[in-house]
Amino acid sequence: MDTRTVPVEQRVTKWENAVANFLVPLEIQSSDMTVTGRMTRVSVDNVSICHLSASAHFGVRSEELAAGCGSENYKIAIGTKGVVALQQFGRKVVLRPGECAIYDTAEPYSVGSDVPFGVVVALIPKSSLRVRPTEIARVAAQVLSGQDRDGMRRTLLRCVGGGQSSILGEEFFSSVTSLVRETPAFRLGDHVIDADLLRRSREIIEGALQLEGLGPDYVAALLGVSRRYLYNIFTPEYGPIATYIRAKRLERARTFLASAKEKDTPIVEVAFESGFSDPAHFSRLFKGVFGLTPSEFRTLCNPVSQGESARGRVIGDRD
Incomplete structure (x- = not known):
């Protein structure tokens, strides 16, 4: 894909569409309102590997985008030309050619540069790596280090260069897992109060x-x-932080249930949206704190007919 095939005023849209199709949706931001660039992609073992070379711009994944399409992946970026800035979790790393970093597509981030740059990006399904989200969070937006870094980098560069077979193999995914675990965890400086x-x-x-x-x-x-x-x-x-989180989740659920706009949302979905994986456990916690089951609280806030109220109790409260 080459944006030079379309008029200048259409290039940001063409680039944005290509990024969404090849990787994940991003909002493209460019100070001169255009992007001149070229993008190639190969797909190997369910991993989408793209080589991007473009004029100065940034791709931004907002909270709304991060909650949508593509959130089931991690990304690895390898600088190939110029410098590439990656920001996530309030951290920023600047990748130079050969340096690589990992980040989570389910969390907001930005990536790009104020100068022309090149980068190889690999979109890896989370199910392919034996790592927990907290392990990624510890090392995201940092330069990855470890004995498997060079081999992993060569493998991805060969893929986009056409010199690699159509199979990455378990060894590749194991090397990424090892890199994540060998890279020192992010630590704040002493100046942070x-x-x-x-x-x-x-x-x-x-x-x-x-x-x-x-x-x-x-x-x-x-x-x-x-x-x-x-x-x-x-x-x-x-x-205790765990108690604080539980209280905030229950407050979130109470807000959902009190809203007239959410009156038709199933209790099970309210539980999931509030971070509770077990709806029955959620109902017991909710009643223990607020003195009413979720359905009873919803009915109190949004009076409905007797038939609807009975149906809501049958469907929503199974404790």
């Missing part, structure tokens, strides 16, 4: 309540601090 960490930890929690994996390890990994340190600064102010 506890008040800022507390603010950011609450922001992380508020933005990830629907994630089943949200917990102390996840928050600590994104902040770049140890779990023990997070406990030490969080507990005196807000109580």
Whole structure:
């Protein structure tokens, strides 16, 4: 794909569409309102590998985009020309040719450069790697290091260069897993004060309540601090972090149930959207805190006919 085949004013749209088709949807931002670039793609073992060479621009994955299409993947970026800036979880890394980083398509990020650049991007299904989201969070937006880095990089570069077979093999996915685990975890500098960490930890929690994996390890990994340190600064102010998360999830569910716009949303879906994987457990917790089952609370906030109320109790509360 080459944007030079269309008029200048259409190039951002053409590039944005190609990125969405080859990788994941991004919002393309360019200071001169155009992108002159070329993109090639190969698909190997369900991994989409693209080589991009383009004028200065940034691709931004907003919270809305991150919650949609393509969120079931990780990305690996390898710089090939100029410099490439990657930002995720409040961190920023600048990749030079040969350097590589990993990031999560289910979380907001931006990638690109203020100068012309080249980059190879591999879109890897999460199911292909034996790593947990917290492991990725610890090393995202950092230069990957480890004994398997050069081999992994050569494999991807050969693929886009046409010199690789149509099979990556288990060895490739194992090397990526090893790289993630060998790269030192992100750590904040000493200048970051506890008040800022507390603010950011609450922001992380508020933005990830629907994630089943949200917990102390996840928050600590994104902040770049140890779990023990997070406990030490969080507990005196807000109580145990797990308890705080549960309370916030229940508040989120209560807001859903009180909304007239959400009155037809099944209780099971309200539970999932609030981060509870077990609807029956959710109903018990909700009643224990608010004194009513989810269906009873919804009916109190949004009165319905007797028949509808009875049906809601049958479907929604199975505890």
